[in-house]
Amino acid sequence: MTDPSGRPERPAHHEEPWIPTRRDFLVRAAGLGAFAGLAFDLPLGPYAARASVAGSAGAHARPPVALWNLTEPEYRAAFDGYFGRWGYRMADVCGYEAGGQARYAAIWEPAHPSGPDTQRCYHVIPFSDYPGHFDRLKGDGYRPVRVNGYSVAGQTFFATIWEKDRPIPLWQAHHAVKLDELYAHVSKIRKEGYVLVDLCGYSGPGLTETLCDTVWEGWPGYDTSWWWIQPQVSEINYQAQFDRMDKVHDRPTRVIGFTHLSHKHRMYASTWVKSDGRLWATRHGIDSGTMDNEVQQKRSAGYRLVSLGGFSAGLGKDAVPAFCPIWEKREAGPVITSLVARFMRYHEVPGLSLAIAKDGRLVHAQGFGLADKASGERVTTSTLFRTASIAKTITAAAVMKLASEGKLSPIDLVFGSSGHLKDLGTPEDARAEKIIVLHLLQHLAGGWANDANDPMYTNPSLGQNELISWVLKNRSLDNAPGTTFAYSNFGYCVLGRVIEKATGKPYDAYVKENILAPSGVTGMQIAGNTQADRRQGEAVYYGQAGENPYDAQVARMDAHGGWLATAVDLLRFAVRVDGLPTRPDILDRDWIAYMTKPSGLFGSNGCASGWFTNTAGTWWHLGNLVGTEAVLVRTADGFCWAALINTRRRDPVHQNTETGLDNLMWAIRDQVDLWPQGQDL
Structure with missing residues (x-):
């Protein structure tokens, strides 16, 4: 069941802002301290949580880490620590606006020591630079696996994750698709045998129109049995479609939210695949306080946070963080x-x-x-x-x-x-x-x-x-x-x-x-x-x-x-x-x-x-x-x-x-x- 929280938004920090030090990240990377929800032996602030769980045979030596509501300096410090020093890879990243300022959320997972797992990650790519940025990375053999568009103070940026040496010979990515053309766009690419693996909605430059980016993957013989709930203005309509998907035992792989410029309402969309038997949970449109509590509860129940779905609920200085997270219970079978x-x-x-x-x-x-x-x-x-x-x-x-x-x-x-x-x-x-x-x-x-x-x-x-x-x-x-x-x-x-x-x-x-x-x-x-x-x-x-x-x-x-x-x-x-x-x-x-x-x-x-x-x-x-x-x-x-x-x-x-x-x-x-x-x- 998903539903937006009606709780009032909570400030990103209770008291004094915290900027992580090298020791903070070393302690976290080493698996020391409680680091669940808000509990930690150093001042984390309310945006940090460990996304891993301990199974009956024990937890990983270096569990995944999820952080949200990071300022730009805090995000850079986290990125330099986990990605740059301690051998983690990025699993998710998103940017959004809160009170006229940029905020960031990300999930890092341990990179295994065998074989290449090359990534390039960016979080402040201006809209006008994105096509050239895309062409350069594609020419270097990279593929986008996460593309997140967001606006801050009327300017549009992208946060992205690119990978190479992945076993996917066929892929497509499409930029700045108009919202009213999205359904036709998805239908066309789907007929070519591709699977929609990432989707984002965002406000275009100058906040003049709502645009979307899509990322697709596939290969010969790939099972293309997947579905999506196209962006819905009506909360009731989205929930009804969600319940139908849940009832036939499908599993969501991506849930996104964004603010529609014309209606000034939140819109939600999601992608789904056949269930493989793993248990999952998701919410949409929840605020930061609810996110903190949900992560702690889901972790206690043995779920891993796999997607954050952070977005700006509202525009400009009225914008507040909202999230569409997905959790999975990663059982072996x-x-x-x-x-x-x-x-x-x-x-x-x-x-x-x-x-x-x-x-x-x-x-x-x-x-x-x-x-x-x-x-x-x-x-x-x-x-x-x-x-x-x-x-x-x-x-x-x-x-x-x-x-x-x-x-x-x-x-x-x-x-x-x-x-x-x-x-x-x-x-x-x-x-x-x-x-x-x-x-x-x-x-x-x-x-x-x-x-x-x-x-x-x-x-x-x-x-x-x-x-x-x-x-x-x-x-x-x-x-x-x-x-x-x-x-x-x-x-x-x-x-x-x-x-x-x-x-x-x-x-x-x-x-x-x-x-x-x-x-x-x-x-x-x-x-x-x-x-x-x-x-x-x-x-x-x-x-x-x-x-x-x-x-x-x-x-x-x-x-x-x-x-x-x-x-x-x-x-x-x-x-x-x-x-x-x-x-x-x-x-x-x-x-x-x-x-x-x-x-x-x-x-x-x-x-x-x-x-x-x-x-x-x-x-x-x-x-x-x-x-x-x-x-x-x-x-x-x-x-x-x-x-x-x-x-x-x-x-x-x-x-x-x-x-x-x-x-x-x-x-x-x-x-x-x-x-x-x-x-x-």
Whole structure:
């Protein structure tokens, strides 16, 4: 139910105006203090509230932040802090007039540490400058995602958010559409297959007419089942249409208000999509005091503020702030289903499986789409997928296990007369005799990189030992061992043979017995090469752009890319080498620390032994093989997740599946607020 509040407007500040200091924002960004509604250990004023909620499995380390009724200096200070210093991204921004002065409202959300999330944000673009501003940003590859027009003292300005590298190949944006032409405009663009994702109404220059801007997105196959309530002068008419939309279980994505110049009345409009099951709440035309109270109440009930809808109720010095906020209860199931569907549509993914753990407990596992398009077999949480290079995390753990037992050392030589693999021949390049186990773990062997000459994609008739002997005889190093980073599949193939030499067992047998079984994993196995070799319960893989998923020696890739697994089994392994206190680890703490300590070598991107790492305490590895993408991530605040798909797209123009799958999982982590209690892994 929405209704405008009849309460009298409250001043923006109770007593003395507050301008945030650096310490104020540092405290907020660090998650200190109460920061709910008006409660905070520093003087916030009545416009600040945290938009996050704590779920049953705990809140995010850095929750979203919403601020409103900011003066221009206050807004700049907030923007410089959250966006400029502390790694937040903007989710919403709007400007409006209050008593003849500009005021601003915005929502900042934490930007995840994986992949580009480039934004440009502006809040005082004059109306006359907007076309040139638009053209420059479009030429630089940016798209508008929020456009908000507002007037102050008879002058019209825009506050905008622009992004690039988003997986949306088709978009449109239209400027200064006359209000009486808006319905025809929306009808025309809708027929072209686009979805209206942002809409604003504002007073044009000189307050002579009411204008609108629209932003549209779409892609082939996009579900265009969306609706809108066009701007209504009558409060009764808007409410009646709102109630009809609510009754058929649709969900609002944007609610806007503005003052109609001719009628001097408030007008409201909104956009809607099919409900995905998430709970929501919205109001329209509420004043600042009501906004403060509503935010606090909704937060207590587990809702996140996702849109502010700030606008000027009235004109000039008579204008007061009003808001059309939207809240959502971000429970895991609906949010994950919606995000996955969007990802799969865009990348033409047949099947996907994911699993997410929090504090060592499985909080979500689900399969989507088809494991086999021909038979119609669905992906389930039991579906096996090729994991590609995620196998390197398992191999690294096996090496650490052997090292902890004194059966080998990370500083052991690998080749030459004193090396573990001395029986495979003397290297033609004498520098190879100085390669130690740690060099292979951290991709510092000095050659054999994953490039067009990757040894693992040559000599398909040779077994692993034979291939290593051939490489030692025929392929020299590029650099001295330990001096340069070069990601190497071949290096991990060699590590598999080192494990075999140290244990006297086949690589997969040792790993199953000593790494997987203690982790509670019983179903993982080495993949076959052809579709005829497909294991029971394994997905079928589909190439894109002419790639053949069954034209590779996957079984030979055992230690660097050959394992089959479910997403849940990958988590069972990950939570037992994560160094966190929630589940008993299969490695000693010191060996986990050793395994995840990066080499620090130039260009190594935080690469440690089997994992990539960063200073935020995130560990990850991606898997990339023809017909396969995979991701495995561990975060410092207790999350682990795995995701697997049965296709691969390499797109030089738009986002590829490797980046897309990684970004999907970070989006899930950032957008879900309420996780179930989960179950032991």
